Amino acid sequence: MIRAACLSLDITPDQPIDLSGGPFGKSRGVLDPLEAYILLLEIEGEFFCWVTVDTIYLPSSWTDPLREKIAGLLSTGRANTMISATHTHSGAAFMPLRQWGSPDMGHTDWVSRRILDGVRDLQDRLQPVRGNFGSAQADGVTVNRREPGGPVDEEVSVLTLHNNNGQPIAMMVHFTCHPVTLWGFENKFSPDFPGYLRTALRQVSGGIPVFFVNGAAGNTNPAGFSPESTSVEYSKDIARRVCSAARQAMLNSQPLNLSPLVTAEERETLLLDPPPSVETIHRIIEEADSHLNGDWSPESVGWARKKEWAMDLLAAIETGELADRESLEIQSVRLGDLRILALPGDPYVEIGLKMKEISPSPHTLIAGFTNGMVGYLCTRKWQEENGEQEKFIGYRLLSMPKETEKIVYRMTERLVERMRHETV
Incomplete structure (x- = not known):
């Protein structure tokens, strides 16, 4: 049997605290509520819990203990839990970024407690479900912000969960793009375009929770972005265009086999540049x-x-x-014919596209900004030609090695091989 439940939590700070995503300082109010979403699946008696949080990054010092606590509540392993940031640049800080804000520990602790309470609540709300999965293209919505005309991932994927009566109870939408359409806009909290996307999809789906997952968006921006272009209208337009593709994905959807549930993690210690x-x-x-x-x-x-x-x-x-070393973890979750590959950083789109190629599953989603933050995961070509453009100075002291891209692919291949014949 496959059962599921999903909910959203309002995690908007009730006082001015640092915005994270730019040199904005303290917030000056709320444009749109910040949210956390929890998706709980029980597949043949085994749990998988996925949490998303409206913020730019989540440090492993916050995600690791929370994952352990969630695993304890569900009597499962840590690999059966996943925590992702949506990567909005208008959220509250959860980790210190130089000149880009510092976390309010009272707020981050409160969010953690709310999520744990939400997981407890969802255990009592599980109901039998079946899944439908579809994809479509959001043509022209994104651009490669590092290489004009360079690769982007325009795929919008939608997983809808239906109860025994055929009614949708939850939806997951996946898209690869930096949420910067409201970058610094009025210094107010906002989920950016993912918030408007969730609202639009809720309106056409009976008000069900809509769970947004960002992909390998490290070098992908919304088309037309500049710091001067940010506005509510611009944000809603990007959301509308992604929503149109998501609705087409729903029309294209087919029944999805969600069993078996198989999870695994790969870790490797990287020697950082001197x-x-x-x-x-x-x-x-x-x-x-x-x-x-x-x-x-x-x-x-x-x-x-x-x-x-x-x-x-x-x-x-x-x-x-x-x-001089950094631990890199990649997580793989197989839900029947759907595989999720999760990275704890800001991965470049080329890396995400290659990981999809490596995956043998019929459907593969790349979850960036997940289970911690190690920095930009750049291609070797980019690092050799441009360095990391000093981006690492915002959140680390030493740069990731040029071999990082190759290491990610090697770890992905090992995960695939480990899981190839595993069942629960």
Whole structure:
């Protein structure tokens, strides 16, 4: 038997706290409520729980203990739990990002407790379901923000769960795009276009919970984005276009076999790139100081982030606390003919597309921003030609190695092989 239940939680802060996704400072109100969604599946007596949270990133220091607690509530393993960020750039901070906000621990703890209460609630609301799955293309909605004319993933996938009466009880929609249509807009909290997308799909589906999952969107933006273009109208237009593709996906949908449930995780420790010399770090600080003149232009923010990174790096070197390794985890969840491959970072779209190719399943979804945050997962080509464009200075001290792309594919292949003959 397959049973399921899904709910949404309002996790909007009740006071001004740091926005995360840009140099915005404290929030100045609420444009649209921030939400967390919980999808609970029971497949032949085995549980799988997936949580999404409206924020830019979720650190493993927050997701790991929460996953363990959820697993304990369900008497299952950690690999049967998954926690993803929707990657909105207008949410509350859950991890510190240089010049991009710091978390309010009271808020993050409260969200964690709410999610645990939600999981308890869902156990009493499980009902028999069957699944339908379909995909369609959202042509022209996204662009490659690193390489003009470069690859994008325009696929919109929809999983709808129906009860024994044929009524939908929950929907999952997957799309690959940076939620930046409201980047810095009025300094107010918002899920960005995923929120308007969820609302639009709820309106045509009887008000059921709509669970949004973002893909390998590290280098994918909505078409037409610039910091000056952000507006509610722009956000709703992107949502409308994705919704149109989602509705076509629903029309294209076919019954989906959701059994068996098989889960696995692969971990590998990566040796990070070495730091620059101490002399170079001091020169970076001096150069940053020469560019900081008290204004808050994008260029000044960039130099402020660079200076903060350099000072943090220098302190870590001087105290002997500089970590030169990073643990990378990839999770695979097989729900019958549907496979989910989850990464704890900001993966480039090329990596997501290749992981889909590696997967032998009829349907594969890439879940970025999941189970922690290790940074941008770039292609080797991009790193060799451009470095990481100093993006790592926002959330880490050392850059990921150029071999990261190859390591991700190798880990994916191992996961596929491990799960090839497994059943529950």
